[in-house]
Amino acid sequence: MAGFSVERIVFLSLVLDLFAFTIPLPLFPRIIEWYTQRESGDPTGFLSQTLAVVSAVRSFFYNPSANPKKWDIVLLGGLMGSVFSALQWFVSPYIGSLSDKYGRKRILLITMIGNILSALVWVQSTSFASYMLSRVIGGLSEGNVQLAIAILSDITTPANRAKGLAHVGIAFAICFCIGPPIGAYFASRPLAPALSPGGLELNVYAAPALITLVLLLLETVFLIVALPETRGRRALPTPEEKKEEANGHAAEKATVAQRLHRLGDLRELHFLFLGLFSGVEFTLTFLTFDLFDWTNRQNGSLIGSIGVVSALLQGGYVRRATGRVGEGAMARR
Template identity: 45%
Template sequence: MSSQPPSSSLGKRISRIVFIALLLDILSFTIILPLLPRSLEAYKLREGSDSTTLLGWTLENVSHLRELILAKAGPRASHFLQQGARADLVLLGGLLGSVYSLLQCIVAPIIGRAADRFGRRRTLMLCMAGNIVWTVLWVFSYSFESFLVARIIAGLSEGNVQLSTTIIADVTDPQTRSHGMALVGIAFAVGFTLGPSIGAYFSRLSLESASSSGVLGYAPFATAAVFSLALLLTESLYLYIKLPETLDFGKSKATAAARQTPESSDTLVEQDTEEASHTSEKQKQQNQSAKRILRRLNYIHFGYLFFFSGMEYTLTFLTHDKFNFSNAQQGKLLGFIGIVSTLLQGGYVRRVKGKSAHRDKSLVAQGMVGCAVGLLSIALCCINADSKEEAAGQPSWWLWAGALGFAVASATVVNCLNSMVSLVGAASDGSASSTGRKLGDFRSAGQIGRALGPMFACSLYWLSGAASCYIVGTAAVAVITLTFVATIPANPEIDSKKKNV
């Protein structure tokens, strides 16, 4: 191994590698998003009437619950709940989304600790193997049970985003980290722009003719799953060839700096006891302050994603229910969100983040406000649709205003929170070797929100209708925004540079 310190050019090269790989991963991940409502519909047609299947048993029990609620509520029950079995797919979709995210919140701390112990590259390649397995199972998921098993494996394997942010934290310093983390946001934005449209395109191609013998059974829209698998195989090969290990990247830089300034050790020895004690006490206070901020950021991450992910998850079910959107129309809506998010990432967020340390907080607050306004716009869209007798295929402009708010939130909030956590984490103990654990704990808090959010939002949608669901989301995100602004300091670095003197 070379004794030369890692250069900033190497860090930039690794960041580019991570960006390209993450883009392929998110493209693969988002392909399924516009297909979920109609996939569940297809499974329902295949086996929903058979109570011996998992799907049939689930729908039968949901139907009984719906009938009990309708009997008690009478005419006060929501119009959506009175639609009957059609409404049950929303609740089923929320359950499926919650299972995936619950597994993510369980496995995120494990992935973070594995990355700190065994290395980022090895852990990432293991996650890629799991992603490939789940996608292969998706291709052949003729039954709902097999599709559910595939999604469980997906939930246990998806550590790419978490590990990508950890690797970028390894190869950047506090001054350049915001720019590095912006690459993660740009990858998300581009992926959410193209992925749903790709999924909608491939959903029109069928593999049914290949399974006419009955030997093989394919999932609904299996061609989209095949393309998703091709993306993951390409990503795995690319990472295997290009990505170096970055666990000791920060240690190498610190060693190099020590070699360049050997006199620093003599200076430290000459410090008097009183000054050293004062410095130690100050560092201890900084450590405690940083840990408090980390806890608050974890709570805020949980609360925000609980409502945002829940409302976001119901969006495709809302457009399917109220406007009968096709897969192509779903892809266009999600693509619009992705395009606007990409433009914001490249033209605004990436430039603003680098100006000063407190910009991350400002961008998070702006994104949360955008989310609240977007949720309110969708609530108004639902109210407008409910007031019309024929709303199918004709959403008002409020839907697109809501999509714009979602795009602002997607471009800023989680991306900038990751940047803040990596800076605060380095300040809390002065060590980069625990970055994976801290980001893993942070992601786990968010994934708990993602796990509970879809089930909560879909249940609220199911019981009270879309408008009430989005009004509740608007109020909740507004409260979380005020809490964030009031409790998180503008500069979360906690003088991390001073700690390294």
């Protein structure tokens, strides 16, 4: 697409994708509560059997004196998030390997098909089993962020890579500002009758699910039209980088063994950070639901405020400071 750099295309596609991803975040506690009320009369159903296992595990560690059902909902929500993340962990190496072999764009578009299918199943999921199917499909298809990082790595040099990859963090921050509040707002709005032809029963939160679906469709069309293939494309060093290398001022190149060792250390640190961050991020709405009985709108405002702080840090500080002090020093701060 004329006038659009690859970095800008990746950034805009990430905004659409993460916007769709963050819309349901404040809704999870109430979604599970709705399914629990809806399917409580069926002791042989998937939800009842899952809750029985969750309740047994919870009773082994802690037996609250009041309202144990809310604890079970919180634990079930954690299990639901773990399934999604575990599937991502399983499929991510394959997505990366396939993109190296067949191209970033082709594999990205295939993952988008899975994301769209996941949203379609969510719209129509009137049972907990079908909703979990939606989450499973989404977990197996979610490769957008890792492929965006691969694309940005293809088109940047080591000197400007941190600046390019900052687009990922900025997109996360922006979408955490707007996605959860919008999801919470439309969760309280009735779905227009025209969107439910023939009285077809839809999910209680079909409105935010449809918005998610539309965003994913827009992202797919945008990627088809605008994104070029970047596999095998190498960014040329800038004149300043060439001058530094010619004068012997370029950074000393590490051996393959040193780079692999450093990569292993970074992987372990990243795993530890994401384990803590994602645990807090996903369980926060369940905590406020259990302790304060917060509504979707209150949870949406909470996550949105976290997004505002993150946006200020990512866009106002991290992006500028990284170029000045370097990635290593920035990571240690």
